[in-house]
Every structure is written in C-alpha cells, then in structure tokens.
Amino acid sequence: MRIRSIEELRKLIEREKRRLSSYKYRIYVVSASCTHPEVTQGLLETLEASLEDIYIKDEVLVSPTGCLGVCSRGPIIRVEPGDYVYVHMTPEKARRVVYEHIIKGRPLKEYLDDNVTLFLRKQTRLVLRNVGKMNPERIEDYFAKNGYLALAKALTEMTPRQVIEEIKRSELVGRSGSAFPTGLKWEIVADMKDYPKYVIANLSEGDPGVFSNRALAEGDPHAIIEGMIIAGYAVGANKGFLYVRSDYKLALKRLRIAIEQARRYGLLGERILNSDFSFDIELISGVHEFIAGEETALISLIEGKRASPRRRPPYPATQGLWGKPTLVNNVETLANIPLIILKGAKWFAQFGIKGSKGTKVFSLVGHVKIPGLVEVPLGTKLYDIIYEIGGGIPNGHKLKYVQVGGPSGEIIPGDKLDLPIDHKLMGSGGIVVFDDRTCIVDIVKFLIEFFMEESCGYCIPCRVGLVRIYEILDRITRGQGSLKDLELLEKLCTVLRKACLCGLGRSAPIPVISTLRFFKDEYLMHIEKGICPAGKCPINKSVNER
Structure with missing residues (x-):
C-alpha cells in the first residue's frame, strides 16, 4: 500500500494504535545480537503455545523486540502494561509468566530484578524511545509510535530551510564524537549549488565496548531511516547511503527489511507522500575497520576504494562522495531528527545543559554491577551514571578511574565523578569503569x-x-x-x-x-x-x- 498523503498516514497510525491497545497484554521477547537466536525463538514458541493451550492467544500479543541494554540479565521478557522486565528467562519460567502474570494477574517478583528496574527507570530515553517496545521488523509497529509523522510534517508544512532552522534551534550536535553542530552542517550542504548531493548515515561503530548504534539499528531501524529522509529533504539530496559494518548481521537484516517496507509504503522512492521530493537509500556493508568511522575514510570506502582519510579542506559538506556535496551523520544523530521535527526544538532543548542539549546513549561497561546501554541528558554527572544507574562497583572493590568517550577519551580519576558529561567529553559514547585492581x-x-x-x-x-x-x-x-x-x-x-x-x-x-x-x-x-x-x-x- 502506497501512502499518498498525511491524512492516509494518520489513519494508518490510528489503526495501529488501536490494534496494539486491543490486546489485554503485550509480551516482548528481547531478540538482539546479545541473545542466541535459538533461545529467543524457543521463548517465543513457548509463550505462543502456552497462550494457545488456554485459548487466549488472540488477547495477548507476543513479539520479538530490540535490546533493552541489560544484556547481562538475558534472556529477557518484557510485559505491558506495567513495564515488567523478567530476567534470566527459560521456557519453564516463560510458562509460569503466562499462568501467573497473564492469567491470574500476579507478577512474579522472583523473576524481576530491582537493579534492572532502577537501571531503566532512571534513564531518559529519547533516541532509544521505541527500543524494547515494538517489533523492529514491522513498520506498522513504528507507525503506532507516530512513525514517519515527522517526515510528513516536514514535507507538507515546512520548507527545507525551515527544517534546517529548527535543527539549528535545537542545538543538536553530532553524536559520533566530533560534536559539530548538526544544523550548521546541514546548512553548509544545503547552500551548495553543486548536484547531485548525498546523505551518508554512519554505523561503523569501531570503538571497543561501544554498541549503542548497533542496538538502535536492531531495535528501531525506521527512526534512522526517517531521520535520513528528512535530512535529504533539508539539504536537497535524493540519494542516501547507510553504511553498516559487516559483522553487525542482525542490524543489517533489520535495516534491509525496514528499507523495503518503507519503499512498499511509498516512504522511500519517487514523490514521497505525493510531494515533489524523491529519496532512496542504499544499504552498504564492509569489513569492519576502525578507521571507517572517520567520515572521509568512509566516503573512500563507499566509492570502492581503501578506507583512508583525506586531507581537509575540502570538507565532505562541500566536496565529498564522488566530489559532490555530502552530508555525513552518525545514526544516533539522525534518530533524534524525527523527535525534533515532531515536537519542536524548544521541547528538545529542555533536555541537557547550556551548550550540550538532548541526551546521549552511552555503553557503560567494565567493573560496574549493571553494565549496559544508558541514555541520559547531557550534563548528567559521572557519579550518577556509575552509581545511581549502574549500581556501583561490584565485589567490594573501589573505583580507580573511568574512561569516557571511547578508547581515545579522557581517563578521569575516581575522585572527580562530579564531572558533568557534556558534548566535549561524550566522545563516541563509551564509559569504561576500572576498579582498584587495574594498572x-x-x-x-x-x-x-x-x-x-x-x-x-x-x-x-x-x-x-x-x-x-x-x-x-x-x-x-x-x-x-x-x-x-x-x-x-x-x-x-x-x-x-x-x-x-x-x-x-x-x-x-x-x-x-x-x-x-x-x-x-x-x-x-x-x-x-x-x-x-x-x-x-x-x-x-x-x-x-x-
């Protein structure tokens, strides 16, 4: 079905919201790179069979979903309403969840983890807003989260220049580590009169221990795609390239599915939503190289060359892919775009601190009780991330130092945890905690x-x-x-x-x-x-x- 207007899209959105709300319960089984496919499939089949045995299969939705960011507690089942996160699940435990929680309405406290509850509750999830709450392989689930409504708003109510001004007012900066103002980069590309122009979404994610981009692509691929399309409209590009490292197999699979679904609904391709704007995306993968995260090296790779950096200037915004103006954004940056367009720059700028607006997704790893994905407003103190969300240092050891921003980030002593993480410190989003046993x-x-x-x-x-x-x-x-x-x-x-x-x-x-x-x-x-x-x-x- 090709969507031809914003009215048709709104009807689809309302239809999908009604469909989801018609279920008495919704059970989501985490299906991500951190879980074994056979284990996930076994839990899905066990849940469906248990519901069928008691003739309530039509009343309960059972669905795979993306990573909640607490891989160490997997396999995980999440039950709505109520947002119950059951950890260390097995088929036997899944059956008990059906008979106790679903049938009798009595949540199983012994399968819950208070630390996980606090870990998730103390976050502010904007980028990861849909991860763990929808089936990433169904575009209809994304519609139920107001998916592609921001694109429709941009195409029908805003000029490309107005889109850019809204992004500039939001004060969003690049989330890959460079922290370059996103709106300014878009403006530079838009002002170039050389055509064609290109949009590149970077999902190379080469830093050790950093996996936030992978989790985003696996859990909410359409947020990246919608952000890319809006970016293309704003800068005057009709072609996008989404680069994913080849060992991110599940992310590649789900992005491929999402792109085909978007094409089927007419959200990619010619005359999107019956407008004069056309845009399509080509998914590209390559052998993982850390250097591919550098934007000029990535451009060389897409051109079929060795991933080697180029001297700058000229910058990609003026002379990038095949010598043409090229917008290169990290996928996390792009996933923020639909929210900013839909809810406004002022709404977005309420999160964070002066000069560092919005949230950042961090991979919290190392010597911490609850490692995983943490999304917090910029300006959050290191202490709060490590102790209030991550639960502190395990086994009675003391924190010695923390590396923030990936392998090339600052190494900060344990007595300086009152430091707020701003755009200068966030880097690529890695936080590695080291205890007193390390040199x-x-x-x-x-x-x-x-x-x-x-x-x-x-x-x-x-x-x-x-x-x-x-x-x-x-x-x-x-x-x-x-x-x-x-x-x-x-x-x-x-x-x-x-x-x-x-x-x-x-x-x-x-x-x-x-x-x-x-x-x-x-x-x-x-x-x-x-x-x-x-x-x-x-x-x-x-x-x-x-």
Whole structure:
C-alpha cells in the first residue's frame, strides 16, 4: 500500500494504535545480537503455545523486540502494561509468566530484578524511545509510535530551510564524537549549488565496548531511516547511503527489511507522500575497520576504494562522495531528527545543559554491577551514571578511574565523578569503569596498541609515532623505563595531536596525556621503584611479591 498523503498516514497510525491497545497484554521477547537466536525463538514458541493451550492467544500479543541494554540479565521478557522486565528467562519460567502474570494477574517478583528496574527507570530515553517496545521488523509497529509523522510534517508544512532552522534551534550536535553542530552542517550542504548531493548515515561503530548504534539499528531501524529522509529533504539530496559494518548481521537484516517496507509504503522512492521530493537509500556493508568511522575514510570506502582519510579542506559538506556535496551523520544523530521535527526544538532543548542539549546513549561497561546501554541528558554527572544507574562497583572493590568517550577519551580519576558529561567529553559514547585492581600504565599501553593496529598507516606521525609511544610504555611496564621516557612521551603526544591527518591519530594520545596529568605517581612507581601497584605488569618487582 502506497501512502499518498498525511491524512492516509494518520489513519494508518490510528489503526495501529488501536490494534496494539486491543490486546489485554503485550509480551516482548528481547531478540538482539546479545541473545542466541535459538533461545529467543524457543521463548517465543513457548509463550505462543502456552497462550494457545488456554485459548487466549488472540488477547495477548507476543513479539520479538530490540535490546533493552541489560544484556547481562538475558534472556529477557518484557510485559505491558506495567513495564515488567523478567530476567534470566527459560521456557519453564516463560510458562509460569503466562499462568501467573497473564492469567491470574500476579507478577512474579522472583523473576524481576530491582537493579534492572532502577537501571531503566532512571534513564531518559529519547533516541532509544521505541527500543524494547515494538517489533523492529514491522513498520506498522513504528507507525503506532507516530512513525514517519515527522517526515510528513516536514514535507507538507515546512520548507527545507525551515527544517534546517529548527535543527539549528535545537542545538543538536553530532553524536559520533566530533560534536559539530548538526544544523550548521546541514546548512553548509544545503547552500551548495553543486548536484547531485548525498546523505551518508554512519554505523561503523569501531570503538571497543561501544554498541549503542548497533542496538538502535536492531531495535528501531525506521527512526534512522526517517531521520535520513528528512535530512535529504533539508539539504536537497535524493540519494542516501547507510553504511553498516559487516559483522553487525542482525542490524543489517533489520535495516534491509525496514528499507523495503518503507519503499512498499511509498516512504522511500519517487514523490514521497505525493510531494515533489524523491529519496532512496542504499544499504552498504564492509569489513569492519576502525578507521571507517572517520567520515572521509568512509566516503573512500563507499566509492570502492581503501578506507583512508583525506586531507581537509575540502570538507565532505562541500566536496565529498564522488566530489559532490555530502552530508555525513552518525545514526544516533539522525534518530533524534524525527523527535525534533515532531515536537519542536524548544521541547528538545529542555533536555541537557547550556551548550550540550538532548541526551546521549552511552555503553557503560567494565567493573560496574549493571553494565549496559544508558541514555541520559547531557550534563548528567559521572557519579550518577556509575552509581545511581549502574549500581556501583561490584565485589567490594573501589573505583580507580573511568574512561569516557571511547578508547581515545579522557581517563578521569575516581575522585572527580562530579564531572558533568557534556558534548566535549561524550566522545563516541563509551564509559569504561576500572576498579582498584587495574594498572593505569598497562591499560594505556593496551589502548595505544589498539590504535597502532587500527591505524591506516597513511601519515608518518600516526604510523611511526604510535609505535614509539607503545615501545616507551612497554619499557615502563617491564621496569626498563626512565624519567626521560616521560618527557619523550609528552613530546610525541604533542606531535601526534598537531600533525596527524585524521581524528584517529590526533585523539589517540589523549589517554596518555590525561593519565600523565592525573596518575603520574603510578608511572613514577614503575620507573623509580620498579613496582606495579596492581601487580599486573611484567616488571621485576610488584607489590604482591613484596
């Protein structure tokens, strides 16, 4: 069925809302990369069979859904109304949920986890608004969440310039780490008179431990697609490319399904909603390379070349894909767009703090009781994320330091957790918590090794400089370092920050710089005393041996 007007879309939306509300209960089974497909299928079949046995299958919806962000508690079943999240589910437990909760109306407290309840309740989910609450493989479920109504509003009530001005007023910035003002980037592309223009959605997500973009694509693929279409309308592009790393197989599957469904309803293709605007999306995947997250490297990859960064200027907004004006946005950035258009920039800007508006999805991992996906307003303090949402440090250990923003993010001491996370600190959205059993020098060496292996090798400061930094850190961990090595580390980091071609090389030294500022004493213990306080390094002596 091709939707030809906003009125037809509204009727579809109301129809789907009525359909969902007609069920007495809605049971969602988490089906994501963090769950085994056979386990998910087994739970779905068990629930459906149990409901059929007691002749109430038509009264209860059973559906797969996306990741709720608490993978460590899976398999998970979520029951509406009431938002009950049952953890560590098995077919036997699923049957009990049917007979006790669904039939008798008595939720099973022994299958609930208070920590998970608090973990979810204390978040502000805008980007992840639909994840865990709909079937991501049914566009009709997205309609029931007012899906594509923002697109219809943009096409029928707003000019492209008005769309851009609304995004600028929202103060949304890029969510991939660059934090460049989204509206300004759109405006630059829109002002270019060179055609054709392109939109690229980036889902390369190469940082270790970061999986928020994957969860978004698996749980709410249409939010990304709707954001892309609105972006295309605003900047004057008729073609979009959605890049996904090839090992994100479920995300690729669901995005492919979503694109075909959008085409079937006429929301992609020629004359969308009977307007003069046409737009289509091509889904592209490639072997995972960390460097593909850099926008010019991604452009090279889409052009069929090696993923290598390009010198800037010119910037992609003026001369990008095949030399044409190109808008490159992260998928999380794009998922915010429908909300801003539908509810307004003023509504969006109520979340966050001055200069950092909206929310950010973080992957909270490491030594924390409840690791997972956390979406909070920008400006939220690190303490609140780690202790109020994540539950604190397990097994009686103390927090030593936190790395914020991915592997190239700042490493912050445990006594500075009152720091609010703003757009400068958020990076790619990783928060890694380390307890008192870890060695700061060993961790930094691991991070530099990661960057050394992921470097494209194009520019000498990155290709050679990272190796030299790694060699110095390795010497220190072996008890062979000197005070001059610390001076050399600082000089090398300065060179990389200034001379590298792309963001990978320029940001790679940040963990070294921040730890030399906050944890220099631990470096000195390795060098001057031959001691690794945590006993982790292959050094001559350690505290554990004394």
